[in-house]
Amino acid sequence: MNDAELVDYAKTLDCIHCGLCLRTCPTYQLTGNESSSPRGRIALMRAVAEGRLDASEPGYGAELDFCLVCRHCESVCPAGVRFGEMMEHARSALAAAVTAPLSVRFVRWIGFRVALRSRFVLARVHGALRLAQRGGILPVLGRAMGARGQGLASLPEIPPSAERRLLAPFTAATRTRQGTVAVLEGCVMPEMYGRVNRATVSVLTKLGFDVLTTRESTCCGALHAHNGELDQARELARATIEAFEKLSPAGSETAQVVVNSAGCGAHMKELGRLLAQDPLWAQRAQRFSDQVVDFSQFVAPRLPASQRLILEGSGEMLRVAYDDPCHLCHGQGIRAEPRQLLDRIEGVTRVEMRSSESCCGSAGIYAMLRPEESQAVLAPKLEEFAAIGAQCLVTANPGCQMQWQSGLARVNSTAQVVHIAELLDRALQP
Ligand code: SF4
Ligand code: SF4
Secondary structure (H helix, E strand, C coil), X not given: CCHHHHCCHHHHCCCCCCCCCHHHCHHHHXXXXXXXXXXXXXXXXHHHHCCCCCXXXXXXHHHHHHCCCCCHHHHHCCXXXXXXXXXXXXXXXXXXXXXXXXXXXXXXXXXXXXXXXXXXXXXXXXXHHHHHHHCCHHHHHHHHCHHHHHHHHCXXXXXXXXXHCCCXXXXXXXXXXXXXXXXXXXXXXXXXXXXXXXXXXXXXXXXXXXXXXXXXXXXXXXXXXXXXXXXXXXXXXXXXXXXXHCCCCCCCCCCEEEECCHHHHHHHCCHHHHCCCCCCCHXXXXXXXXHEEEHHHHHHHHCCCCCCEECCCCCCCXXXXXXXXXXXXXXXXXXXXXXXHHHCEECXXXXXXXXXXXXXXXXXXXXXXXXXXXXXXXXXXXXXXXXXXXXXXXXXXXXXXXXXXXXXXXXXXXXXXXXXXXXXXXXXXX
């Protein structure tokens, strides 16, 4: 691999060095160092491509790892820099060019090649983690590991096995039928938030949709792509596309694929790009990407104006703050629909957080790999959440849900953390 192939050089040239992205970058806010900013990282990539910096220099890899790939920089960039794509390319090329220590390669192999690809392994791992959590071993182990173990110590409670069950392959509409949709079950989602998947299906069936799911694919490959495992991400993309194609055989109605995880949705909408160089898959991938739709994006325009949404409760209004998942607002440009849905719920007062579009520090597996930085990124948001007097945090991504649950528990807050599908399901009268 030559220097130019180590980065997507053409894309680095789009940056006009204006610096508008600096104030939005969470890692720049933590360090104040130019090299930890989007502009600084692009300069490092360009230096590698032009042979002025050796990619094996530890500082280069460290800055790539430090980035959350939140893509906030993309939303404010006047030059349309595609930073997320650049990072995926740079991380993947670096992993191929520079041999990581054996321990790192082993952990990545277990995580990416074994666990995330197998429902069986994921179920066993979560079962074991729950036992360790219930027996008090996990928090002790996490604390014994020091800073590195903080992610384990503050892992939200893993649900019992009855709640970690998979969705039915078919669920019929409970109202006048409007059509058929498919739902992505996900890899970690059924293990940690099976209830969110069930709420998603429930909302869709209450709106009159038959819901299909597939057990033939596990992980869509989003975590692999974000962490520089692009070859594996392509393999998983092909498997995902094939599995969903089988749900809509030729001649039948083509079902849209509803995704309730912002990170997975952003990735699946870009599979056309990921497989663009593969002549056998490029068209299929683009067709599939065009079918993918986020949960709120699908539901908001289909909720009849006459439909009442009522949150039964104590009789008092619930103060709710919506935190935009980065891969929903910056990755998919979806900001209005979740707010429109929340504003329709009687019994809810929505309060806006100024920092709602800033990353919460979850960033896929970042919170596990870099707990200190991840918590430092969340800290100002926790303060703002408390300051506005919110009682409930609403999100639309499982990683963010875990991050907020852990963060609020650390500051002894009793606020609820819910996915928007859960709140909507509670409010949507049957
Ligand atoms: S993706 Fe996020 S953390 Fe990375 S450079 Fe852009 S704003 Fe900073
Ligand atoms: S906002 Fe865009 S063009 Fe300006 S410095 Fe950042 S990445 Fe470069």
